[in-house]
Amino acid sequence: MVQGPMEPSLRSQANTTEATIEVNVNVANFSTFERKKRTRTEKRIVELKATLEKTFEQSVMCNLYPRTVIQVDIHVLAQDGGLLAGMTNAMTLALIDAGIAMYDYVSSVSAGLHDQTPLLDLNSLEENDMSAITIGVVGKSEKLALLMLEDKMPLDQLESVLAIAIAGSHRIQDLMDTELRRQGNIRASKMTQS
């Protein structure tokens, strides 16, 4: 859920030249197979939040919204791997839906390396089992807005993993674009009617 751009609740938060992006991540207790109580100050969640904020600071045209805060609340209701990737994609769509100006889509996917074969979009079992990387690609370029590697990966294999991940992200972007256009056209057709 995107709120804003809006007045900051605290004066001190305001940045006179550009907007502040604030992300709240809420991972539901019941999202994983085993129910587990999570607090918002858990290290992993704080890190995810910081990563997302950094990623989107670059892609959103923050300079257009001085003295405002863009607040994004993310609720994870169910998860089975690719948590960060899913959140990034959802946030991209939500920001576009809110009419906030962005340079381009940020599409994201996770990839891992099993033995010698790179694998795309791991589920949580696979994620636990092998080293995984999450990337976020800006538009159709090969520029990365986000790269998250939580454990080791052999350097000579990295390139093949990145290649498959970038290709995967481009595919995700196409899917998001198609859906956005479909929704947009529904709205636009209603507008022309009226």
Place this chain on the structure above:
Amino acid sequence: MNVSDVISITRPTPATIDSDVDMSDDESTQVKLSIVTPGEMVTDDPVWMKGHGTYFLEDKTYSSVAGNISRVNRLLSVIPLKGRYQPETGDHIIGRITEVGNKRWKVDIGCKQDAILMLGSVNLPGGVLRRKSESDELQMRNFLKEGDLLNAEVQTIFNNGIASLHTRSLKYGKLRNGIFLRVPSNLIVKSKNHSYDLPGNVSVILGINGYIWLSKTTNSSHNKNMTVNSNANKINASGDPSYVPGAGSVAITRLEEESSWEIYSDKNDPNITNSVRSNITRYNNVIKALAYGDLGITEQRIIMGYEASMAFSNVGSMIDKDAMESICQDVINNEKMRG
């Protein structure tokens, strides 16, 4: 007893393109239907000037929002499908005071930043044209305080995007005798006039920012003066007798002074009949139904919706999804018939 009298629960319906709309529409609308999405190249021709919703990179113009392209002369901009209200000079809007500050009020007008209403941009008691004195500054809360609703006009937009408002006209000022509702601002169609008298003794102000005020129609100007006078006495009695209008200025007439106080009164007209009250709620539901159907809101449509709503003897049933859809359908059909 009927369950639907108490509650209506429906399943969410996924949005789909109306099939019959697609069939009947000719090619010209098909072109209009195409939208652009962020990062999409709009044109690689450098003659276009870049407007809102676009950015410029290596001689190419890209879109930064999802929306429709608009071309005005050489200015190319993309209008987002959804988004916050963007104020423009001259817009007639409705706002709610959020903060009383130093010689200014902050007003929520549903845009990305609160607008500013300077003490110098309002009519103060004691004559329209007079200097603002220190005593005015000290009692700003007596004029307008947090939570108060007013209608105003956008005077200018500052460089940083903040709007400055003014209420220097008799049609602007504090709102009374009615209820407030809000709809998405893109549904309000800009026109010359934004306040209308509707059948059923109800007036509406359609703020361009999507804030709407429905109230009882006030009587003609002659009668108004009469009620103003009596009400003003009441205020003076109950409210703030110690007030001495700005020390340096002389009020032209007693009447003018009092009538000016009246514009900041919080008292409603004591004679609002139940039928007016129910008409207001009926209009409230009609406007909500129009907004639900994503229909642009105009005076005509509200009146047509009101007529269509007469089919519902029980106005309360109008808030159900089906009822709102049927009202929208009625309005569309009605428009088609009139061409």
Place this chain on the structure above:
Amino acid sequence: MILSPAERSYLYDSLIQKPTIRPDSRAEHQMRPLEAKTSFLPGSNGSARIRLMDGSECIVSVKAKVVVAAKEANLIECDVDVVGFRDNSNFVSNLKFNLTNLLQQNFPSDYLRLTSKYSFKLFIDCIVISHSSYPLTLISLTSYLALKTTKLPLLVSETNDEEIAELPTFSDDWDNAKPIADYFKGKGKEFQPPIFITLGYVGSNLIFDPSVEEEQVLENGLIVTFYNNKVITPIANMNLAVNSNNSNFKGLNQTAIIKSIQMGNKFGGAIIRALDALIEQDDDNDAIF
């Protein structure tokens, strides 16, 4: 939310009319229309989501876990999470206490007993994604739907396992899972979770499910519990308008309580019937949004 004094007095004057005139012209016993969806979370035993026209939204998940019955004090655990409020704030703990208390007292948890040693424990998690008026009714209606559609797997091992060391085993086929209601029916009882209804009291009128604007001018607020086709305790009163200085607020006349019970008895059944009707027509193939 702050209303201007003029709005406030107009609204108050409208609400105290006989019959009352509400801003959306609802009848005094009419709830706001809802949009609801059940069983959409694949990882939960039961789930439901309710959305109001004004954008208020609540999601409830029910998860069951097998526990050793003797070790657990309560077989039901509730958690409420409201966006924008800290978990330990008064507002959230009040909601949580109300819900937990209601379910623990009025939920025949003996029926969750699996075997002589083990039992199901239900974890009910509510997330209020956005709300304008006091969200207790919203939460309780959503948890009603979630509980009603909760499915528990079929037990295949022996019920008497006093001497057996292993955990109970369940059928692998999810199609064999039974809704919680069937568990209860098997033990000779209709399963119907209790719900809360919020009422506003203003000028001798009682209004159901007050909206956020109405809450601002109420003279008092009542929370009525409805279970097994009648109003039961707890019945509580509170100021529904949170964080506002409601100058109309005053004490409660005892006739109002009696009237609220009467109205609850009269109209509560209709709410339950509407919820049940939705569950029946809800199928799994719809989009969740």
